[in-house]
Amino acid sequence: MGPAPAPISYNISQIHHISEISIKNKSKKPFKATTTCRFCKNQESSISLLVNSASGFRPLKRMTMVFDNYIIGGTFLVSLFGSVLLFILRHDSYREKKIEKGSTKFEIQTDTVTGTEIGKCSPENDSGDDIIIVGAGVAGAALAHTLGKEGRRVRVIERDLTEPDRIVGELLQPGGYLKLAELGLEDCVEEIDAQRVLGYAVFKDGRNTKLCCWEELPLRRMREKAATLPKLMNYELAIDLLSTSYKREQLGGVQYKTKDGQELRAYAPLTIVCDGCFSNLRCSLCNPKVKLPFSNCYVDMPSCFVGLVLENCKLPFPNHGHVILADPSPILFYPISSAEVHCLVDVPGKKVPVAPQVPPELCEAFIAAVDKDSWSTSNGDAFNMRHPLTGGGMTVTLSDIVVLRDLLRPLHDLHDADSLAKYLESFYTLRKPVASTINTLAGALYKVFSASSDQARLEMREACFDYLSLGGDISTESVALLSGLNPCPLSLVLHFFAVAIYGIGRLLLPFPSLGRMLIGARLISSASGFIFPIIKAEGVRQMFFPATVPAVYRAPPVD
């Protein structure tokens, strides 16, 4: 046996992803989306090797036989299901087309956002910046560094440069690490006591199974990197972002407050907003109550994560993330340093429902005690958000930055607004393979992993656990999807329904009964209910039929 390949993973303390980039320009055309899977090929080969070596899967042949039995049991439902799927996709495609016609103003909100009359947008106000970036989180810091390195004059507006105390963005999937390396930022995972995490261990009812993956990197290091570029302006400025205005065709910008309360405006041909999940600009860019076809710009909070740090404890599987399929929803444990383990408890609902249930006399003391013991809660992600269960946010972010960098590279004059708009149109197309795969997987997996009183949903959860335990190609491919190494939406959907069919096979074999068949039918219906709404939000055409979406570029233009 040759030496095991080095695991591509770190445990990042506080980085975010950039699906949360909103791009503003003067174009009134909607950004369109199609798919060119240019990332898959490079990544798949190195990945399967890595995944296989680290997980210690059971022999493929035996796994395949077990799987085949269940497949036979479930296959007769496939054709029925196929017809239903086709119907839904066709219906959705038709609806989406209708929405698309009326959605232009949400895609590029250049003329619905207005600023106050504090400054005038004239050439004299043009401070010479090429790009303004709002927010120096994971997305903003990495983007600023990347675009600055490309020779762009970048101004970053960040309201708080102290290291945030938060529980988000700690694990970087291998796919994200590859993107980090593509951006020349791989050294961000060094010198931070980053823990190599070799994979997941999934626990259910006392049983466990192991899968592979990822690493850690801190926001602080990303910001340091961004600050090393001389063309980054005002990076240290603590800012309150106000609004964006477009007074002149080619110039947009940001109104902001300095530390001493002064209100200023900055203008540039391109403004990129990456202000995270608590964005106060989101409403300027879209209507959060409306589900938009391309941007996922609606707010849905299925649950909150409550996080706490465990000190001096050993994980059952060292250097692994631990996913407990608990009741009512999953609990995560993963190492964040050599001495600490982070525990995230998912609490369904929009708010953590503890304090409101404590008697008023105790409530204040209770909250103070919780604060003191460094509990923290977090819900949601950013602009193009996903459930954080799979820790895929930063992978999407970094992948988006690579796409954007490559798209902008040949465009030397950003003041040419028409060209800029054309280049940027392709952004939503090119980001889809990675973003939609990770987003859909996160949402669907969260639903599957959550406990339920419904027998069909319980069967789906059980089937998913057993499916992942099968090992061999099945586990390898599932993990490649999860880790952002194989960003292929079709593969995701196939695996998802393979789990459902596997579940039906488990139900019907060896002795099918009418009751079990009914549960099987409900299982398929639940599975469809989990995944199709997410696919709809991502955009069926963009995910599966990218060639039908008009876009100027199908791949980053060659310089």
Ligand SMILES: Cc1cc2nc3c(=O)[nH]c(=O)nc-3n(C[C@H](O)[C@H](O)[C@H](O)COP(=O)(O)OP(=O)(O)OC[C@H]3O[C@@H](n4cnc5c(N)ncnc54)[C@H](O)[C@@H]3O)c2cc1C
């Ligand atoms: C509970 C939870 C756990 C997660 N775990 C993981 C994980 O393990 N792995 C992973 O890959 N992803 C994870 N994510 C997702 C990841 O954290 C996000 O995808 C990522 O942080 C988004 O990066 P961002 O730069 O867009 O936003 P952020 O990192 O939130 O940065 C936004 C920045 O904008 C600044 N800002 C905001 N408003 C203004 C303003 N008005 N003016 C100036 N500056 C402003 C903020 O100060 C901040 O610095 C998790 C998310 C959650 C909620």
